[in-house]
Amino acid sequence: MPDADRRDMQEKGFLNHMADKEQGPPPGRSNRAGKLPQPEKKLQEAVCVLLVELCERFTFFGIVCNMILFCTVKLGYRSYQAAIVNMCFVGTSTLTPVLVGWLAEYLVGRVKLVCICMFLHFLGTALLPVVSFPFEDVYIDRRHILHTLPKREQKIVFYFALLTASLGIGGIRAIVCPLSAYSLEDCGPKELLSFFNWFHWLVNLNSAVVFVSISYIQQSVARNLGFLIPFVSGLMAMITIHMVRGEMIYKPKTDSSLLTTFGVIFSALKTCCVRYRYFSAGVTNWLDHAKENHGGQYSETQVEGTKSLARLFPLFTFQILYRTCVMQIPSGYYLQTMNSNLHFSGFVLPVAAMNVISIVPLLILVPILECINSWLFSSKGDGHSPTIYIVVGHLSAALSVMVAGFSEMHRKRFPQVEQTLSEEVLLVSSMPCFHLAPQYILLGVAEALVTPSCSLLSFRLVPDTMRGISMHFLALFNGAGCFMGAFFVQTAHAGTQGNWFPHLLHEGKLERFFFFLASLMMVNTLGFWAIAHRYNNLHQDCTNEFRGCLPGEKLLKHEKAIKHYNTVLESSPILSPMEKT
Numbered sequence: 052m053p054d055a056d057r058r059d060m061q062e063k064g065f066l067n068h069m070a071d072k073e074q075g076p077p078p079g080r081s082n083r084a085g086k087l088p089q090p091e092k093k094l095q096e097a098v099c100v101l102l103v104e105l106c107e108r109f110t111f112f113g114i115v116c117n118m119i120l121f122c123t124v125k126l127g128y129r130s131y132q133a134a135i136v137n138m139c140f141v142g143t144s145t146l147t148p149v150l151v152g153w154l155a156e157y158l159v160g161r162v163k164l165v166c167i168c169m170f171l172h173f174l175g176t177a178l179l180p181v182v183s184f185p186f187e188d189v190y191i192d193r194r195h196i197l198h199t200l201p202k203r204e205q206k207i208v209f210y211f212a213l214l215t216a217s218l219g220i221g222g223i224r225a226i227v228c229p230l231s232a233y234s235l236e237d238c239g240p241k242e243l244l245s246f247f248n249w250f251h252w253l254v255n256l257n258s259a260v261v262f263v264s265i266s267y268i269q270q271s272v273a274r275n276l277g278f279l280i281p282f283v284s285g286l287m288a289m290i291t292i293h294m295v296r297g298e299m300i301y302k303p304k305t306d307s308s309l310l311t312t313f314g315v316i317f318s319a320l321k322t323c324c325v326r327y328r329y330f331s332a333g334v335t336n337w338l339d340h341a342k343e344n345h346g347g348q349y350s351e352t353q354v355e356g357t358k359s360l361a362r363l364f365p366l367f368t369f370q371i372l373y374r375t376c377v378m379q380i381p382s383g384y385y386l387q388t389m390n391s392n393l394h395f396s397g398f399v400l401p402v403a404a405m406n407v408i409s410i411v412p413l414l415i416l417v418p419i420l421e422c423i424n425s426w427l428f429s430s431k432g433d434g435h436s437p438t439i440y441i442v443v444g445h446l447s448a449a450l451s452v453m454v455a456g457f458s459e460m461h462r463k464r465f466p467q468v469e470q471t472l473s474e475e476v477l478l479v480s481s482m483p484c485f486h487l488a489p490q491y492i493l494l495g496v497a498e499a500l501v502t503p504s505c506s507l508l509s510f511r512l513v514p515d516t517m518r519g520i521s522m523h524f525l526a527l528f529n530g531a532g533c534f535m536g537a538f539f540v541q542t543a544h545a546g547t548q549g550n551w552f553p554h555l556l557h558e559g560k561l562e563r564f565f566f567f568l569a570s571l572m573m574v575n576t577l578g579f580w581a582i583a584h585r586y587n588n589l590h591q592d593c594t595n596e597f598r599g600c601l602p603g604e605k606l607l608k609h610e611k612a613i614k615h616y617n618t619v620l621e622s623s624p625i626l627s628p629m630e631k632t
């Protein structure tokens with residue numbers, strides 16, 4: 052009896068401990084004595100995360116907005132080379148959050164890695180103005196007081212600055228501003244779609260401010276005032292240090308990891324090949340080969356989570372070519388605008404200011420889409436699937452690139468005039484740059500429809516333990532789209548001897564490149580439309596469905612069924628006493 056009493060006391064103590072843990076603060080947050088109350092601290096966390104997010108986007112768009120103009124005029128790059136550099140920087144900045152997230156989880160502490168990434172971010176943004184500083188314009192008594200930085204060293208510093216800045220951007224996005232820091236676990240489809248709509252609306256509003264202000268400063272007023280970018284980076288560092296000291300850096304759950312997901316896939320492929328070669332084992336899904344009871348190395352929990360994620364791989368794959376089309380804004384579309392007439396009422400527009408035309412439709416459409424979504428979710432009990440938005444967005448992107456091809460043909464019919472950009476005189480078409488507005492508008496409409504919808508599907512259609520990994524995979528495929536755009540530009544230039552992506556646009560056939568990309572995007576749109584029905588059920592409870600596949604949950608279900616059967620046997624008046632025994 053004393054042993055039984057002791058066991059009862061231990062069980063009660065364990066249950067009380069678990070209850071205290073459930074009532075305590077959520078994972079990743081501390082609630083020590085002397086700190087701010089929970090509501091005030093959550094508000095402060097949200098404000099700090101939002102400020103850091105906006106500062107990071109400000110510096111990112113400030114680097115991207117005039118990179119092609121800087122590479123062609125200052126560094127002497129050809130047009131296709133400048134486009135490749137810009138797309139590779141965007142792709143690297145998209146992929147580095149995945150790498151830094153892995154480093155924070157396995158190799159380096161989160162706080163230490165935040166400090167390293169903030170230093171890299173500030174170093175990169177501080178070196179970029181050094182590269183662009185006009186050393187040749189500094190004189191005293193008709194003599195240079197500073198030596199001009201040689202081209203080779205200038206390019207080395209430039210690439211080093213881009214690399215360190217992209218690594219810093221990845222650390223900020225992965226650790227300080229991850230999507231899981233916004234506490235979206237308990238949100239339904241309507242709330243999630245609303246969050247993603249307004250989140251991308253705010254990010255694009257910030258980018259519109261950057262494209263108008265920073266691009267004009269860099270291009271027309273004073274190029275060395277690009278020091279404003281590292282100033283914003285330093286402000287972001289101070290806010291982040293405040294978050295570190297106040298223990299407001301989010302610590303996500305570590306139930307799953309990117310390496311585990313890749314390991315499950317490779318283990319399943321390896322075991323599957325061996326089984327097909329030597330044995331014939333029947334399994335319902337090829338990923339089941341990675342389970343321990345089928346000869347693999349991973350548990351049932353890890354494999355079932357990967358299976359739910361693998362269902363989204365077709366969705367991710369069809370986003371690669373779409374992202375390639377979107378990357379025409381800072382590459383092909385930018386070159387078209389740079390080679391068009393930028394004069395408007397005696398004022399020279401900054402080249403990157405045309406990007407605002409692609410942002411305006413998004414800023415207008417998001418409130419309209421919010422009203423439509425609210426009406427649909429209220430009129431229909433199960434709401435609606437955003438796959439129709441993705442199909443229409445892909446179609447809009449294909450039309451945008453097609454219109455860009457026709458605009459290029461139209462642009463070359465105008466006579467050439469001289470135009471000064473960054474103190475360099477260029478021969479450009481006399482066609483007003485506003486004739487290119489339709490292609491920007493169509494791509495802006497596509498972004499308003501596709502990006503929030505893809506984020507919603509990636510977040511909603513997997514169990515809560517896999518949502519961070521799902522967003523990482525979406526980032527991987529988006530980054531692949533950026534690098535595919537760079538690959539297309541390099542291949543088109545090399546394969547046609549510079550005809551499809553020329554340095555001087557009036558001497559080549561850039562419209563053929565756009566028509567080729569538009570035809571690929573049309574096929575991509577039809578392909579996604581064919582599989583869109585797989586992602587229609589937003590109200591599917593993936594978490595409970597995932598748990599129901601686990602052995603423990605199956606055992607509990609069997610035990611409940613046996614208990615229910617025994618209860619029926621005992622209470623049934625039909626059975627005789629002999630049958631009951």
